Amino acid sequence: MQITPLAADSMGVRSMATLVETGGVRVLVDPGVTLAASRYGLPPTAEELQAQEAAVSRIVGTLCQVDAVVVTHYHDDHMNLLPYVLSTTAVYLKTPVTLQERRQAQDLFPRLQRTGRSFALVDGTTVGLRDASLTFSKPLPHGKSGCKAGSVMAVVVKAKDGCFIHGSDVQGPLSGNAFAWLLQQRPDVLYLSGAPTYKLYYRDENEADTFSYADLRAAKQNLRTLIKYTGCQVILDHYAARDRNFRRLHEDLFATGNVVSAAEYIGEADRPLEAARRGDAGADPLEPVAPSPYVTAASRHRE
Numbered sequence: 001m002q003i004t005p006l007a008a009d010s011m012g013v014r015s016m017a018t019l020v021e022t023g024g025v026r027v028l029v030d031p032g033v034t035l036a037a038s039r040y041g042l043p044p045t046a047e048e049l050q051a052q053e054a055a056v057s058r059i060v061g062t063l064c065q066v067d068a069v070v071v072t073h074y075h076d077d078h079m080n081l082l083p084y085v086l087s088t089t090a091v092y093l094k095t096p097v098t099l100q101e102r103r104q105a106q107d108l109f110p111r112l113q114r115t116g117r118s119f120a121l122v123d124g125t126t127v128g129l130r131d132a133s134l135t136f137s138k139p140l141p142h143g144k145s146g147c148k149a150g151s152v153m154a155v156v157v158k159a160k161d162g163c164f165i166h167g168s169d170v171q172g173p174l175s176g177n178a179f180a181w182l183l184q185q186r187p188d189v190l191y192l193s194g195a196p197t198y199k200l201y202y203r204d205e206n207e208a209d210t211f212s213y214a215d216l217r218a219a220k221q222n223l224r225t226l227i228k229y230t231g232c233q234v235i236l237d238h239y240a241a242r243d244r245n246f247r248r249l250h251e252d253l254f255a256t257g258n259v260v261s262a263a264e265y266i267g268e269a270d271r272p273l274e275a276a277r278r279g280d281a282g283a284d285p286l287e288p289v290a291p292s293p294y295v296t297a298a299s300r301h302r303e
Helices: 046-063 099-105 108-114 176-185 213-230 238-242 297-302
Strands: 002-005 018-022 025-029 068-071 090-093 126-129 132-136 155-159 162-167 189-193 233-237
Touching: 002 189, 002 233, 018 155, 018 162, 025 046, 025 132, 068 132, 099 108, 162 176, 176 213, 189 238, 213 233, 233 238
Parallel strands: 025 068, 068 090, 162 189, 189 233
Antiparallel strands: 002 018, 018 025, 126 132, 132 155, 155 162
């Protein structure tokens, strides 16, 4: 089984686009890439724009060569390049459940239909492709239960040569439901969005969207347990790699030898360009010096 992260936060852009090749099939999960419009009050750098251009080229080029594409949820960094998919490629999508999810998908479905592009909503099902199978989870929380971002769909790609799970935006995993489902699948390789520690310095009016040090400890314990009982290789990236303290805050996990970033997995050095927009301004403290204030909608958007 060959797993290739095509774009990721540790590779300079917001993405979890991944190519999986096994059982005679090629599957692309989450064909999307974006940049944060503003971070630390700063726009994307020229280096980020170049990284985005390269990532788009890799993903679109790969879309023309795969047997199946999976979209785990409807945020742009996970699906905005899907319309470039060929008409001969199988497309598997998460069912939009909440009003917000339906709004996010409302432009996508007509665009696919206008091109004669067929697709299937596959939550909670398994499909066979040649000598491989794809198992899709029922909706799992996008972080903590009750968060405004809604839910995501994890995907298991399994063949004789291994079991890979793409755990999009489960953030840690933070949710007990997500943790239990991932453990049950017993992956050999698990790619998941780590905890959003860059949000430790803010507090949201909705408690489920506030991330605390207690949440970080819970997420790390869940991941340690997954490693203990499955022995899996973990690719930890996305939300986690947006923090300048990414390596220090997860030092104990990296020390296990089971955990790597997406960049590290493909033999490259980390390039967390969004987190680097502050230049040499120095890293955020590992512990906040005072209780975080509630943030406004505008300040949430900046992050």
